[in-house]
Amino acid sequence: MEPGSLPFGEYVTNDKFVFQRIEDYWRRHAETLKNFNEFWDGVASELEWFEKWKNLLDDSNPPFYKWFVGGKINLSYLALDLNVKKGRGNKVALIWEGEPVDGNGMPLEVMRYTYGELLREVNKAAYVLKRLGVGKGDRISIYLPMIPETIIFMLAAWRIGAITSVVFSGFSAEALADRINDAGAKLLITADGFWRRGKIVPLKETADKAVERARSVEKVVVVKRIGLNNVPMREGRDYWLHDLLREVPSDVFVEPERLESEHPSFILYTSGTTGKPKGIVHDTGGWAVHVYATMKWVFDIREHDVYWCTADVGWVTGHSYVVLGPMLVGATQVVYEGAPDYPQPDRWWSIIERYKVSVFYTSPTAIRMFMKFGEDWPRRHDLSSLRIIHSVGEPINPEAWRWTYRVLGNEKVVLGSTWWMTETGGIMISHTPGFFLVPMKPGTNGPPLPGIEADIVDAKGESVPPGVKGYLVIKRPWPGMLHGIWGDPERYKATYWARFPGYFYAGDFAVKDQDGFIWVLGRADEVLKVAGHRLGTYEIESALVGHPAVAEAAVVGVPDPIKAETPVAFVVLKQGFKAGPELREELRRHVRNAIGPIAEPSTVFFVSKVPKTRSGKIMRRLLRSIALNAPLGDVSTLEDETSVDEARKLFEELK
Numbered sequence: 001m002e003p004g005s006l007p008f009g010e011y012v013t014n015d016k017f018v019f020q021r022i023e024d025y026w027r028r029h030a031e032t033l034k035n036f037n038e039f040w041d042g043v044a045s046e047l048e049w050f051e052k053w054k055n056l057l058d059d060s061n062p063p064f065y066k067w068f069v070g071g072k073i074n075l076s077y078l079a080l081d082l083n084v085k086k087g088r089g090n091k092v093a094l095i096w097e098g099e100p101v102d103g104n105g106m107p108l109e110v111m112r113y114t115y116g117e118l119l120r121e122v123n124k125a126a127y128v129l130k131r132l133g134v135g136k137g138d139r140i141s142i143y144l145p146m147i148p149e150t151i152i153f154m155l156a157a158w159r160i161g162a163i164t165s166v167v168f169s170g171f172s173a174e175a176l177a178d179r180i181n182d183a184g185a186k187l188l189i190t191a192d193g194f195w196r197r198g199k200i201v202p203l204k205e206t207a208d209k210a211v212e213r214a215r216s217v218e219k220v221v222v223v224k225r226i227g228l229n230n231v232p233m234r235e236g237r238d239y240w241l242h243d244l245l246r247e248v249p250s251d252v253f254v255e256p257e258r259l260e261s262e263h264p265s266f267i268l269y270t271s272g273t274t275g276k277p278k279g280i281v282h283d284t285g286g287w288a289v290h291v292y293a294t295m296k297w298v299f300d301i302r303e304h305d306v307y308w309c310t311a312d313v314g315w316v317t318g319h320s321y322v323v324l325g326p327m328l329v330g331a332t333q334v335v336y337e338g339a340p341d342y343p344q345p346d347r348w349w350s351i352i353e354r355y356k357v358s359v360f361y362t363s364p365t366a367i368r369m370f371m372k373f374g375e376d377w378p379r380r381h382d383l384s385s386l387r388i389i390h391s392v393g394e395p396i397n398p399e400a401w402r403w404t405y406r407v408l409g410n411e412k413v414v415l416g417s418t419w420w421m422t423e424t425g426g427i428m429i430s431h432t433p434g435f436f437l438v439p440m441k442p443g444t445n446g447p448p449l450p451g452i453e454a455d456i457v458d459a460k461g462e463s464v465p466p467g468v469k470g471y472l473v474i475k476r477p478w479p480g481m482l483h484g485i486w487g488d489p490e491r492y493k494a495t496y497w498a499r500f501p502g503y504f505y506a507g508d509f510a511v512k513d514q515d516g517f518i519w520v521l522g523r524a525d526e527v528l529k530v531a532g533h534r535l536g537t538y539e540i541e542s543a544l545v546g547h548p549a550v551a552e553a554a555v556v557g558v559p560d561p562i563k564a565e566t567p568v569a570f571v572v573l574k575q576g577f578k579a580g581p582e583l584r585e586e587l588r589r590h591v592r593n594a595i596g597p598i599a600e601p602s603t604v605f606f607v608s609k610v611p612k613t614r615s616g617k618i619m620r621r622l623l624r625s626i627a628l629n630a631p632l633g634d635v636s637t638l639e640d641e642t643s644v645d646e647a648r649k650l651f652e653e654l655k
């Protein structure tokens with residue numbers, strides 16, 4: 001095993017779940033791959049199709065794969081009409097909570113929609129879209145916060161076969177304009193504003209600036225979320241949603257289009273962690289099958305669960321596991337508009353307590369933030385309803401895993417780290433309490449899901465044994481897979497299929513342990529090469545986060561005349577700890593002891609924050625550019641520019 005590899009082992013189980021033997025999981029998993037077509041055929045048959053497919057997988061023109069060819073399906077029908085038909089018409093589908101609170105910290109706005117009500121709202125929205133001239137194959141950009149209308153319009157678009165391009169509401173006018181132009185959207189849906197940390201974000205203003213540069217947009221629909229006065233509305237282009245709805249018959253029914261399985265349902269731009277965002281295209285049938293299967297296997301949704309995924313709909317997690325997933329399995333879900341720490345750092349715990357959330361899906365960046373605030377905040381609330389927690393977005397540091405398991409889960413939950421990406425459409429590697437659960441390990445992603453062939457390969461594409469680091473690849477097509485980059489088939493081939501012909505290249509650096517569990521160690525293009533050894537950024541970061549003083553760490557490699565590269569660490573301390581030369585030396589020593597001398601950072605910078613994408617992922621490439629004095633490149637997804645200035649200043653002081 002190479003130095004720096006994570007300490008594998010340390011199984012965690014509890015008596016609330018039945019944990020199976022790992023060998024038995026692999027036997028079941030091997031069966032799903034051996035009978036690949038039958039397996040996915042069986043899963044897909046659990047959904048209702050207007051017409052069954054003729055060909056499960058058309059792989060005649062790789063990498064342009066097609067799933068469920070000849071099948072006809074509709075996402076809005078599956079999410080709504082079908083639940084009503086199954087008797088869930090009066091079941092609550094959506095509990096929405098706005099950010100503003102009263103003097104006691106209680107929400108001022110809570111709205112509940114049953115499946116029946118949501119079906120009515122979606123029909124009205126679909127009618128509005130049609131009246132505005134939107135039809136099958138048209139792109140619509142959605143620049144909306146976390147409000148019910150966002151979900152309603154996405155489902156309405158999919159009902160009539162329009163293609164959504166959701167742009168995160170935190171993006172700038174330029175970022176929005178670029179995405180509208182790339183997708184060629186004819187309609188933009190936005191809102192007057194929304195609440196964030198007690199302040200109003202005037203969204204329409206930003207949208208107007210974007211539309212000046214986005215020539216494809218003919219019409220703009222504006223949702224009145226805040227009730228702002230003086231929202232400039234351009235005659236003939238801008239329409240208030242409530243005005244449009246006034247003209248809709250109250251019992252309107254818009255027939256769900258019988259869409260080809262391969263019909264695109266959405267375009268979504270990746271998080272932009274590593275470079276210019278790519279417009280990833282997803283189909284309808286394959287995506288539905290994948291999302292449905294993972295809702296069952298990974299989240300194990302039962303009739304009485306209350307599910308909460310904290311992701312914004314602007315990211316793929318919000319698409320697959322807020323808008324579509326919970327509805328495919330008829331779940332009740334919570335959607336929250338605002339900031340996690342508003343008005344205090346226990347807002348999320350209060351939400352879990354009040355709605356008795358049982359299945360919770362969140363991100364390591366949020367967890368690290370809560371660790372920084374301390375465990376008193378969650379301890380004030382009864383979180384005993386939780387039974388399953390998963391995280392997504394970045395590797396979860398073992399220390400963050402342990403904190404979540406103990407403090408939020410009371411050591412009685414399944415806690416996993418689901419690996420996937422915008423391109424995969426759904427979860428690929430994870431623990432599966434709803435399928436066949438194997439023991440947990442703090443920090444691992446776990447085994448590939450049934451029907452998914454994931455592996456670690458070396459630079460030549462050869463599978464490597466456990467303990468040897470390499471590149472994460474997917475060796476066979478899977479139902480949720482992307483169907484290209486919008487308008488750029490060459491970039492699609494070059495980015496994902498050229499590096500290891502025949503395999504999908506995820507761009508992540510990873511290792512398998514002796515059980516076959518996968519551990520993502522960081523981005524492949526951020527791997528450090530120190531004195532002939534390769535270290536994933538996450539290995540060193542996790543060692544740092546393992547120190548009691550450290551809340552968050554970002555590590556980048558900078559050139560070194562002797563070692564080729566040397567790690568430099570940016571560290572955010574927990575509340576109550578003081579930066580200083582002693583702590584700096586202690587942290588360097590801590591990494592040396594945890595991993596080995598090669599991993600010891602040559603410098604530890606104390607910062608108040610590290611640069612992150614607006615989805616909360618650490619943007620190491622910016623730190624590296626600063627260290628190398630190189631141009632920053634695309635910063636459209638950067639959350640807070642002061643983080644970059646802070647890092648730059650520290651580097652300059654060092655020189």
Ligand code: ATP
Pocket residue numbers: 270271272273274275276277278315316391392393394395396417418419420421422423445506507508520522523617
């Ligand atoms: P871009 O592709 O534009 O650089 P991005 O890769 O951050 O942005 P996403 O599709 O949102 O865009 O993120 C997918 C990536 O997130 C994965 O490639 C992986 O690096 C990381 N990731 C997601 N979930 C996990 C997880 N559970 N453990 C480790 N890494 C994860």
Ligand code: MG
Pocket residue numbers: 270421507
């Ligand atoms: Mg990516």
